[in-house]
Amino acid sequence: MADIAALIDALLVREGGYVDSPDDRGGPTRFGITQSVARAAGWAGTMRDLPRDLAAAIYGRRYWLTPGFDQIAVISAPVAAELFDTGVNMGTATAIGFLQRSLNALNRQARDWPDVPVDRAIGPDTRTALTRLLSVRGPAGEAVLLKALNALQGARYIELAEGRAANESFLYGWLAGRVAA
Numbered sequence: 001m002a003d004i005a006a007l008i009d010a011l012l013v014r015e016g017g018y019v020d021s022p023d024d025r026g027g028p029t030r031f032g033i034t035q036s037v038a039r040a041a042g043w044a045g046t047m048r049d050l051p052r053d054l055a056a057a058i059y060g061r062r063y064w065l066t067p068g069f070d071q072i073a074v075i076s077a078p079v080a081a082e083l084f085d086t087g088v089n090m091g092t093a094t095a096i097g098f099l100q101r102s103l104n105a106l107n108r109q110a111r112d113w114p115d116v117p118v119d120r121a122i123g124p125d126t127r128t129a130l131t132r133l134l135s136v137r138g139p140a141g142e143a144v145l146l147k148a149l150n151a152l153q154g155a156r157y158i159e160l161a162e163g164r165a166a167n168e169s170f171l172y173g174w175l176a177g178r179v180a181a
Contacts, residue, residue: 002069002073002077002078002080002081002084004060004073004084007064007081007084007085008056008059008060008064011032011084011085011088012052012055012056012059014177015031015032016031016032017030018047018048023167023170024170028048029047030048030050030055031050031055032055033047033050033055033058033059035047037058037062038050038058041054041057041058041061041062059088062092063084063087063088063092067083067093067096067122068121068122069084069092069122071122072099072122072127072130075130075131076142078142079130079145079146082095082146083095083096083099085178086098086153086178090153090156096120096121096122097118097120098148098149098152098153099130099145099149100116100118100119100120100126101118102148102152103116103126103129103133103145104116104118105148106133106137106145106148107132112133113128113129113136130145150179157171157175157178157179158171
């Protein structure tokens with residue numbers, strides 16, 4: 001099982017403190033939490049003062065429990081950790097969509113398990129497909145799935161940079177810190 005506290009601690013270090021980059025559409029952030037996400041969680045103070053424990057609680061609730069990554073962690077801690085990190089940066093629905101697309105592409109034309117709907121939500125079909133992948137392919141299958149998830153994530157970062165020149169400011173860090181890490 002993935003240790004969500006350790007994942008959050010590492011994420012908080014990686015995301016750093018207060019940032020207000022003119023290239024970032026998210027506006028001011030602290031520990032990677034945008035102002036809009038902080039406000040939705042009830043924070044009314046300045047972003048410079050957002051407490052670390054509130055940021056950790058937001059990550060745990062919004063980016064781990066709500067999308068169901070805790071349920072994936074029971075099946076595969078490394079996959080859950082990858083979904084968590086991708087979900088923080090790209091949105092949890094995008095991360096889940098990457099998982100579902102990868103599972104469908106790896107099922108050998110539905111011989112190993114049926115295709116799952118790419119509905120961007122964790123449900124029994126997605127959990128069953130992941131379980132079957134690990135049963136059929138073992139640790140090597142898990143490693144290949146993680147590479148597939150990283151490939152989709154990397155391709156999406158490049159699309160974001162191609163679609164908005166200001167995102168080029170972040171591309172190297174995204175690729176180095178999230179895809180290659």
